[in-house]
Amino acid sequence: MDGGRNRIGDMRLRDRKAFITGASRGIGRAVALAYAKEGAVIALGARSMEPLERVAAEIDGAGGRAVPIAIDVGSSESIEKAHAEVTAKLGDIQILVNNAGIAKSVKVLDMDDEHWQSHLDINLTSVFKITRAFLPELVAQKWGRVINIASTAGKVGFRYTAAYCASKHGVIGFTRALALEMATLGVTVNAICPGFVNTDMASEAARNIAAKTGGSEEEARKWLAKLSPQNRLMEPEEVASVAVMLATDASRGINGQAINIDGGAVVY
Numbered sequence: 001m002d003g004g005r006n007r008i009g010d011m012r013l014r015d016r017k018a019f020i021t022g023a024s025r026g027i028g029r030a031v032a033l034a035y036a037k038e039g040a041v042i043a044l045g046a047r048s049m050e051p052l053e054r055v056a057a058e059i060d061g062a063g064g065r066a067v068p069i070a071i072d073v074g075s076s077e078s079i080e081k082a083h084a085e086v087t088a089k090l091g092d093i094q095i096l097v098n099n100a101g102i103a104k105s106v107k108v109l110d111m112d113d114e115h116w117q118s119h120l121d122i123n124l125t126s127v128f129k130i131t132r133a134f135l136p137e138l139v140a141q142k143w144g145r146v147i148n149i150a151s152t153a154g155k156v157g158f159r160y161t162a163a164y165c166a167s168k169h170g171v172i173g174f175t176r177a178l179a180l181e182m183a184t185l186g187v188t189v190n191a192i193c194p195g196f197v198n199t200d201m202a203s204e205a206a207r208n209i210a211a212k213t214g215g216s217e218e219e220a221r222k223w224l225a226k227l228s229p230q231n232r233l234m235e236p237e238e239v240a241s242v243a244v245m246l247a248t249d250a251s252r253g254i255n256g257q258a259i260n261i262d263g264g265a266v267v268y
């Protein structure tokens with residue numbers, strides 16, 4: 001891949017198989033492309049098949065291998081079905097990236113049950129259920145990586161996103177606890193905590209801010225960028241690069257961490 005720059009011996013994820021949720025666009029797609037470039041075979045999960053098939057074709061076209069898997073991470077039945085399909089198509093995986101997520105904004109005083117529950121179901125409970133489904137095969141192989149895409153909203157609060165913040169704080173708590181359970185079993189469990197990343201999710205946030213403030217979407221994007229001391233949005237590839245690092249054999253000592261990628265906005 002990448003014009004043949006990687007020689008086979010250089011590929012850090014050669015012989016690894018990964019399942020990535022939310023892999024059709026944004027951060028999940030970037031992680032999938034980066035993993036494929038490092039030699040991993042990928043199962044790509046999301047609800048809509050067509051965008052997933054496009055990512056799979058992109059990877060296949062570059063000499064890698066990826067299979068699209070329909071999954072709604074908010075449904076237990078869909079998780080079980082997807083797990084069975086991943087196993088049937090690829091066999092046991094070693095790397096699980098829990099990335100699928102949603103982020104809507106509303107004041108707590110205006111928040112209905114559905115808003116709260118959907119964030120907890122899709123962003124947090126799914127991470128538990130998907131990890132529980134795949135974990136036995138990681139443990140049996142005595143080698144595994146669970147990488148949860150949380151957020152800096154898992155470490156600090158942001159206005160109008162209480163359900164999102166609560167779900168991402170929960171993801172980090174789950175990550176830290178499971179990391180201790182897995183510590184002697186060859187499986188590491190870590191979280192990545194991006195600030196605002198240049199994806200559809202950030203564009204939606206900018207559109208919402210513009211609609212609520214009466215300003216332009218461009219102004220809202222500049223305001224989001226200013227939340228980082230680097231005065232910019234992060235790029236999905238920057239998140240992917242840390243996801244690759246965590247998945248390598250060399251990172252076996254990194255466990256229970258929640259690594260920020262936000263230009264220094266949140267410093268713990």
Ligand code: NAP
Nearest residue numbers: 022024026027046047048072073100101151196197199201
């Ligand atoms: P995105 O561009 O909106 O993409 C979301 C992905 O998740 C899509 O592939 C989507 O595909 C999938 N998805 C959504 N709901 C799903 C469901 N119920 N079941 C299965 N798949 C589902 O999001 P992103 O910006 O790449 O964000 C990815 C992760 O990073 C999220 O967990 C997000 O909270 C986190 N994050 C993002 C930012 C940011 O600024 N972008 C910052 C910090 C953390 P379908 O719609 O087809 O299902």
